[in-house]
Amino acid sequence: MIFRRRKSATLAVLLTIFSASFARAKGSLLDEAIALYKAQNYVAATAAFRDCIQKGENTPTAWLYLGHAYSAKADPRAMQTYITITDRFADSSEANVARACLIRLDPRNKLVYTAAKLGSLAEPGRGDMGFVDRVSVYHSVPGHPRICQATVNAVKTAIAALPPQINKYLCDGKATLTIAPNISDRWPGSGDGLKPTDSTMTMGEEGARTYDRNIFIYERKKQRGVDVLLARYSDNEIIHAVYHEIGHAVDVIGGEYSSKPEFRKLLAEDLSTFTASQKQLWSYFLDPGEGFAETVAGLLQRKTAEEPGTITLDSKMPKVNQYVKRLFRL
Numbered sequence: 001m002i003f004r005r006r007k008s009a010t011l012a013v014l015l016t017i018f019s020a021s022f023a024r025a026k027g028s029l030l031d032e033a034i035a036l037y038k039a040q041n042y043v044a045a046t047a048a049f050r051d052c053i054q055k056g057e058n059t060p061t062a063w064l065y066l067g068h069a070y071s072a073k074a075d076p077r078a079m080q081t082y083i084t085i086t087d088r089f090a091d092s093s094e095a096n097v098a099r100a101c102l103i104r105l106d107p108r109n110k111l112v113y114t115a116a117k118l119g120s121l122a123e124p125g126r127g128d129m130g131f132v133d134r135v136s137v138y139h140s141v142p143g144h145p146r147i148c149q150a151t152v153n154a155v156k157t158a159i160a161a162l163p164p165q166i167n168k169y170l171c172d173g174k175a176t177l178t179i180a181p182n183i184s185d186r187w188p189g190s191g192d193g194l195k196p197t198d199s200t201m202t203m204g205e206e207g208a209r210t211y212d213r214n215i216f217i218y219e220r221k222k223q224r225g226v227d228v229l230l231a232r233y234s235d236n237e238i239i240h241a242v243y244h245e246i247g248h249a250v251d252v253i254g255g256e257y258s259s260k261p262e263f264r265k266l267l268a269e270d271l272s273t274f275t276a277s278q279k280q281l282w283s284y285f286l287d288p289g290e291g292f293a294e295t296v297a298g299l300l301q302r303k304t305a306e307e308p309g310t311i312t313l314d315s316k317m318p319k320v321n322q323y324v325k326r327l328f329r330l
């Protein structure tokens with residue numbers, strides 16, 4: 001880990017970008033801390049920013065400045081401070097700056113971070129918690145942002161709301177779930193490959209993928225042609241992806257229900273009621289495997305009732321819906 005004493009050009013630009021929000025900041029404590037930082041009195045500035053945060057200025061701006069002040073005096077606490085910003089304020093613009101700073105301080109992503117260090121979300125000495133114990137966090141490749149705690153939390157939220165029989169079915173079937181920044185972290189170089197079932201998309205643009213019974217949830221899209229990861233998917237997108245991929249996993253564990261003649265017949269009957277525009281709208285899910293997975297997702301999401309009404313596909317396929325409901329007692 002290398003700390004530079006001089007502010008890099010990048011950091012200077014980042015600070016300029018944030019000067020507007022600093023200028024708007026209210027409260028003399030923060031103003032005083034910023035004045036100390038600008039005077040390059042970093043020892044006093046770190047104490048002042050810590051004081052601000054402890055007295056209620058618990059904002060990404062104060063934390064970001066604290067990280068910069070630590071960084072300026074080559075204090076290893078800079079890393080942890082930037083990590084705190086990405087965890088607590090995951091989708092803020094300050095978190096994006098903190099991620100850029102983390103990559104600058106630890107370009108090869110050598111620092112093991114909390115979620116990944118566990119290897120699994122299980123805590124030592126704790127009893128069997130079911131499918132959440134089969135979740136792991138994949139290390140980011142150099143230059144990619146680390147997985148946000150918010151993403152881990154979204155996955156845990158989705159799993160915590162699973163009906164117990166589905167949770168058990170996944171454990172008994174030896175399913176796993178891995179959270180990775182992008183497919184290109186797990187399989188470097190694969191991100192620009194075209195998606196097998198949809199040639200308009202690349203695999204790096206996918207939010208998730210399941211191989212046999214092993215689910216991969218990706219936090220960010222990769223920009224085409226370059227090794228740049230874009231904004232994090234929203235919590236709701238991540239939760240839906242978890243349920244959809246669980247749909248694929250339970251399909252495989254059950255011996256490929258979606259390939260069985262009974263399912264195919266019900267799907268064909270449901271699809272015969274679709275208008276041309278509905279077929280176009282849901283073309284991705286006309287594939288039996290995708291139709292099955294999305295139906296499971298719809299039923300699970302309706303059970304957990306995070307956002308009723310957002311899933312409409314399974315309600316348009318009553319026969320498939322009943323079949324899946326019966327299979328898993330949903």
Ligand SMILES: [Zn+2]
Nearest residue numbers: 244248290293
């Ligand atoms: Zn799918």
